[in-house]
Amino acid sequence: MVVNDIVKKLNLKVFNKNADLNLEVKGGFVGDLLSHVMGNSDEGQVWLTVQTHKNVLAIASLNDLSAIVLIDNQQPDSKMLEAAEEEGIPVLGSDKSAFHLGGELFGLLEISS
Amino acid sequence: MSGITFTYKIEGGDFVNAGKASSEIKRTLKQLNVAQKTIRRVVVSLYEAEVNIVAHAHRGNIDVAINSENISIILKDEGPGIKDIDKAMEVGFSTASPSVISMGFGAGMGLPNMKKNSDYLNVESEVGVGTTVTIKVALIE
Numbered sequence: 337m338v339v340n341d342i343v344k345k346l347n348l349k350v351f352n353k354n355a356d357l358n359l360e361v362k363g364g365f366v367g368d369l370l371s372h373v374m375g376n377s378d379e380g381q382v383w384l385t386v387q388t389h390k391n392v393l394a395i396a397s398l399n400d401l402s403a404i405v406l407i408d409n410q411q412p413d414s415k416m417l418e419a420a421e422e423e424g425i426p427v428l429g430s431d432k433s434a435f436h437l438g439g440e441l442f443g444l445l446e447i448s449s
Numbered sequence: 450m451s452g453i454t455f456t457y458k459i460e461g462g463d464f465v466n467a468g469k470a471s472s473e474i475k476r477t478l479k480q481l482n483v484a485q486k487t488i489r490r491v492v493v494s495l496y497e498a499e500v501n502i503v504a505h506a507h508r509g510n511i512d513v514a515i516n517s518e519n520i521s522i523i524l525k526d527e528g529p530g531i532k533d534i535d536k537a538m539e540v541g542f543s544t545a546s547p548s549v550i551s552m553g554f555g556a557g558m559g560l561p562n563m564k565k566n567s568d569y570l571n572v573e574s575e576v577g578v579g580t581t582v583t584i585k586v587a588l589i590e
């Protein structure tokens with residue numbers, strides 16, 4: 337499964353134009369405490385968060401995450417969007433909660449594995 | 450192999466540039482074919498230390514030295530210093546400001562993350578003067 341599959345199946349918004357939607361999705365991670373995400377997330381995971389600033393992108397990039405999903409209708413701030421355009425890591429969005437979206441993503445990954 | 454060295458300047462409060470040093474060191478270690486897991490440990494440690502200067506100090510310097518066996522990182526800042534280092538090492542202890550906390554920093558997990566992901570961690574500090582953090586990670590098993 338790649339990012340584009342979850343964009344379609346979970347009906348996600350794509351915020352950055354140059355998002356690399358072919359990155360492989362290996363799992364998910366939910367967290368808003370940046371040190372928690374930095375220390376525990378893994379390569380290939382999709383990160384569900386309410387944080388909307390540039391440091392989110394730095395962490396996603398340093399940990400080789402495959403996408404960021406802003407939940408509960410959160411919008412990336414301008415600096416985050418700029419960094420996303422440079423890096424190519426998909427910044428996605430949903431009006432659903434982390435609980436709801438995480439549940440759906442877990443279901444998709446179970447089926448495909 | 451003779452060593453490679455890097456130096457970075459960090460400004461307190463400059464969250465926009467936080468992570469630049471970590472990102473460049475990650476790229477360098479990749480080029481040196483260091484194991485993915487080891488790169489990960491270096492990146493977690495350096496990122497947390499970098500963010501601590503941005504979040505807690507006024508300004509600082511990072512000196513990185515890489516040789517074939519290990520990476521050694523010294524972060525020296527001018528800032529408020531740390532009153533009780535043992536306490537600062539505890540998970541959950543933080544003096545981060547409300548604005549820093551609202552960004553998702555300030556969970557008090559930075560120093561514990563550094564401890565967990567490094568082979569050597571030393572924190573020296575003088576209240577009102579500054580803090581020096583030394584991190585070492587072995588690059589070969």
Ligand SMILES: Nc1ncnc2c1ncn2[C@@H]1O[C@H](COP(=O)(O)OP(=O)(O)O)[C@@H](O)[C@H]1O
Pocket residue numbers: 371497501502504505506526528529530531537538542543544545554555556557558559560561580
């Ligand atoms: N470079 C530093 N200068 C001054 N204080 C620091 C520095 N690094 C850490 N501290 C102190 O140690 C505490 C714990 O640090 P850390 O574990 O990284 O958690 P956090 O940064 O989330 O608060 C900080 O809240 C701060 O009080």
Ligand SMILES: [Mg+2]
Pocket residue numbers: 497500501504555558559560
């Ligand atoms: Mg910290």
